Amino acid sequence: MRERPAHGVGLLSAGIIAITLSIVVYVLVRTLVNQPIGLGMALTAFLLVVALVFLGRTLFRVGEMLSLLYTVDRNGISIRTMFSRQTIPHSAILRIEESAVTTGDVPLHGMSWPGYMRGSATVEPYGNLSVWATEPLERQLVLVGEEISFGISPSNHQRFVEACEARRNLGPLTEPALELAPAGIATWPVWRDRSVWLGALVGAILDAGLATLTLARYRALPTIIPLHWNALGQPDRLAAKSGVFAIPAIGAGVLLLSLAVGMAVHSRERMGARLMVWGSIGVQVALWAAAWQILIP
Structure with missing residues (x-):
């Protein structure tokens, strides 16, 4: 009944x-x-x-x-x-x-x-x-x-x-x-996979740190900032300084997408799900390197 x-x-x-x-x-x-x-x-x-x-x-x-x-x-x-x-x-x-x-x-x-x-x-x-x-x-x-x-x-x-x-x-x-x-x-096993959630936590901390640094340095930035440099080290792409917030936004988007895809495939490809989440940390590191050149000239 x-x-x-x-x-x-x-x-x-x-x-x-x-x-x-x-x-x-x-x-x-x-x-x-x-x-x-x-x-x-x-x-x-x-x-x-x-x-x-x-x-x-x-x-x-x-x-x-x-x-x-x-x-x-x-x-x-x-x-x-x-x-x-x-x-x-x-x-x-x-x-x-x-x-x-x-x-x-x-x-x-x-x-x-x-x-x-x-x-x-x-x-x-x-x-x-x-x-x-x-x-x-x-x-x-x-x-x-x-x-x-x-x-x-x-x-x-x-x-x-x-x-x-x-x-x-x-x-x-x-x-x-x-x-x-x-x-x-x-009951999905992904909830008990510490490796996946540790990777997500590390990625979230890196992105939050990048957003905090961006916010702290924003007032000190010039109105126009370089976003890209050529082979000679000369800036060849400029933008308004508000565009710097796109960097942590990209990091957050990559992390969320990687976590969503990882959770979807975890039951069939556990190692693939872990690589997906931990791979997003490499993107965070690259974004940190790019932001550092702009924020800490």
Whole structure:
């Protein structure tokens, strides 16, 4: 048996949050484009990164909410999203009951908004409670266990409880472990490949350092700067000094493209993915050499 929670309120709330964050991102981008070079621009860029992180996290949780599914069979209950799967054997469930929590004002370690709760909390009388629901705590169905309980919100509580009892009475075919495991794209081996992420980190540090140096030296640059020199060492290509910011931008683009391609091919060509990411560091070094001639004459 499969049961999904109601998504209406949670989707509406998430839409409002996402639209608000998108407006903030738009305003920050417009401000960044029209802002003079300086510390104010750096602060705006930092705020833009923070806003993008929050927007990405919100979209991640929306994906979890829309894919939330409760499955009941003879072996137990499975709570699944597009990124994770919680398996609960029937033997780990002492009873199933309507929530005894009388208030929703409980600190939740995770993320929640009206219509969605995902995280963990310490709640009386259940102790450690893992929440996978689209309803507030006081309207959830609780799978009570000895060490950990689970708060869920199937669309029909009675039907869900009856299905659990019927399948539990049949007895298990196998005894699954009580565990939380990754699912979907979270199972991709690239997430556990330290070499790939170390290369991405080194590349990001080099590019961030180059952007910082560019920003620090910008005011000292002449209005027109050389971008290329001929065989005699004479500049043969000139541009406005604002063009110097294209160098760290190219570095960021190369790093992101290399990481995206590396993640796409990692399951088939692990070494190729690593070479792709680490190869982008060579590009960063070349960009540093080019920028150094311009910024530190």
